[in-house]
Amino acid sequence: MAEPLLRVENLVKHFPVKGGFFSREVDHVRAVDGVSLHIDAGETLGLVGESGCGKSTSGRCILRLIEPTSGEVWFEGKNVTAMQADALRLVRRDMQIIFQDPYASLNPRMTVGAIVGEALTIHALADTAKAYDDRVVDLLETVGLHADHRLRYPHEFSGGQRQRIGIARALAVSPKLIICDEPVSALDVSVQAQVINLLEDLQQKFNLTYLFVAHDLSVVEHISTRVAVMYLGRIVEIASARDLYTAPKHPYTEALLSAVPIPDPKVKRKRIVLEGDVPNPIKPPAGCHFHPRCPRAEERCKSEAPLLREIAPGRVSACHFSA
Amino acid sequence: MAGSIPAFPTANALSDAAARALPVTPGAEAWRRFRRHRLALAGAVILGILVFGVLFGPWLWPVPINEIDFGAKLKTPSWQHPFGTDDLGQDLLARMLYGGRISLAVGVAAMLIAVIVGTFVGAVAGMSRGRVDIALMWITDLFLSLPQIPLLLLIIYLFRDSLKVWVGPEAGVFVLVVAVVGGFRWMPVARLVRAQFLSLREKEFVEAARALGATTSRQVVRHILPNSLGPVIVAGTIDVAAAIIAESTLSFLGLGFPPDIPSWGRLLFDAKDYLDIAPHWALFPGGAIFLAVLSISFFGDGLRDALDPRKVM
Structure with a gap:
């Protein structure tokens, strides 16, 4: 098999919990606890899970915006996790990120033109002032904004427009991979559709690859080629979007999907309601992280952590019983 | 494909407005916003008059500051002496x-030292975190806990004479007062x-800047520092005011400038024994300090708002 665009091996991020006298490290939050996945060029991998399951942290660790505790990230055959600052700066021309909150992600004291054009300055991508200006205008028009907007400040724009500015900023370096960290969760439903369509159009136009982090299952189903489901720092299932949504193999995925509202009041469906809450990621349960809430759990699940194993071509699940 | 992406209707409306208001430089925009702030504008005008007065006043009112005239001592304001005279008959307006030059210069210079340090x-502590941060904050707390006035007096007492020899009496005291007042006012700025x-x-x-590959210094200079300056500007103006008052305090205690260099604080010090028979002597320098401090504070408020593009004005 050819090397995928991005390959993540056993990524781990533990945040220290300080306490006691002299702020010793007393424990740590296992935000990401051994995530492995790969993304092929041109596809969209959806990453879903509840709040706090580590999906955003995984995305940031891949870009090394957060330093992972251990594990490896390979991008185009290069080990990103082992890179020094200079090499990392170079690889960031190929990997970009779009943020969730369009209000916090734009510097309020810079004009839109300066925000979008900053990458051109950092990587010396424009030789002349004219080339710089042309490129900024080009980027703004690509995301559906007007050339004159480059002289305005972010607070003069609506949430959807701001998200477009954030997208233009990510596009400035002509990246290959964009990590979309819940890019539509903070937007109105009508604007969500516009931004999703924009992302799809851009993907076709520039042959982009997305890691699409979200908790909205309908959005993920719409945009993703494949979907990875996360629970408490671990990936429990990866499958093509169609397979996952029609025939989930992991009990957690099943429960998650049964919670998606169906826009038809006549359709009745059996809802799987999980018992209890998500366990504390400081002390995750032994064995399978999901076993205290799993309807199918047996004795074995309490001690033996299930590995992600291939149950069908291109389809992995971390459950002892999925087949 | 880009052609198929619909622009917002609102985006077009916005751009029309933008096209009409295009040739606005950031400086002109800040000035427009500053003018909306009535008190700040008043502060700027008063401050402008004060600065103009102390810079060019000695030419417009060419009376020597040390012309002693015992025939006209402790005179109340008149056409001949608009601010009256002191116990030696020296003209108070000229003094x-x-x-005022000294007082304002001390204020601004001490503020610059406090803000820069x-x-x-604060920036080094905030960016490095960890041990460096803890050490720097210990030093900051240490400075905050020092009894300032006794220490000021001690430092001035110890170094005044050697500095006088080195750079001359006036400059020596100036450097000392500025360093001491500024050196004791940087801690609030650092914490902020x-x-x-x-x-x-x-x-x-x-x-996002880090993801774009911005170096740490670029992140600080372009993104973090400009967004942290609002409170610093206000703290800076308060520092100017506080430094003017601190200089007055030192001079009032007789440890600032010598009597032949009549800073506003020194004038107050000299006037205190005659408050009952010649209140004008204390009222004019006191009023000048009051006006300067107040107008600088309003000016700072306006400046902060004018430089913040988020603020709708």
Whole structure:
């Protein structure tokens, strides 16, 4: 098999919990606890899970915006996790990120033109002032904004427009991979559709690859080629979007999907309601992280952590019983 | 494909407005916003008059500051002496115009020292975190806990004479007062800047800059520092005011400038024994300090708002 665009091996991020006298490290939050996945060029991998399951942290660790505790990230055959600052700066021309909150992600004291054009300055991508200006205008028009907007400040724009500015900023370096960290969760439903369509159009136009982090299952189903489901720092299932949504193999995925509202009041469906809450990621349960809430759990699940194993071509699940 | 992406109807409306208001430089925009702030504008006008007065006043009112005339001592204001005279019959207007230079210069110079040192310490602490941060904050707390007035007096007592020999009496005291007053006022700025840095460095727009490959210094200079300066500007104006008052205090205690260099604080010091028979002597320098401090504070408020593009004005 050819090397995928991005390959993540056993990524781990533990945040220290300080306490006691002299702020010793007393424990740590296992935000990401051994995530492995790969993304092929041109596809969209959806990453879903509840709040706090580590999906955003995984995305940031891949870009090394957060330093992972251990594990490896390979991008185009290069080990990103082992890179020094200079090499990392170079690889960031190929990997970009779009943020969730369009209000916090734009510097309020810079004009839109300066925000979008900053990458051109950092990587010396424009030789002349004219080339710089042309490129900024080009980027703004690509995301559906007007050339004159480059002289305005972010607070003069609506949430959807701001998200477009954030997208233009990510596009400035002509990246290959964009990590979309819940890019539509903070937007109105009508604007969500516009931004999703924009992302799809851009993907076709520039042959982009997305890691699409979200908790909205309908959005993920719409945009993703494949979907990875996360629970408490671990990936429990990866499958093509169609397979996952029609025939989930992991009990957690099943429960998650049964919670998606169906826009038809006549359709009745059996809802799987999980018992209890998500366990504390400081002390995750032994064995399978999901076993205290799993309807199918047996004795074995309490001690033996299930590995992600291939149950069908291109389809992995971390459950002892999925087949 | 780009053609198929619909632009917002609102986006077009916005751009029309933008096209009409296009040739606005950031400086002109800031000035427009500043003018909306009535009190700040009043402060700027008063401050402008004060600065103009102390810079050019000695030419417009060419009376020597040390012309002793015992025939006209402790005179109340008149056409001949608009601000009256002191116990030696020296013209108070001339002395105040000259002394204002010292007071305002001390204020501005001490503020610059406080803001530069404070911003530097706060920025280093906020960016490095860990041990460096803890050490710098210990030093800041240490300075905050020092009894300032006794220490000021001690430092001035110890170094005044050697500095006088080195750079001359007037410049020597000036350097000393500025260094001492500024050196004791950087801590609030450092704490302010550190707190701003700690919160701003985690903001998503800084993360975005990091993702674009911005170096740490670029993140600080372009993203973190400009967003942390609002409170610093206000703290800076308060520092100017506080430094003017601190200089007055030192001079009032007789440890600032010598009697032949009549800063506003020194004038107050000299006037205190005659408050009952010649209140005008204390009222004019006191009023000048009051006006300067107040107008600088309003000016700072207006400046902060004018430089913040988020504020709708």
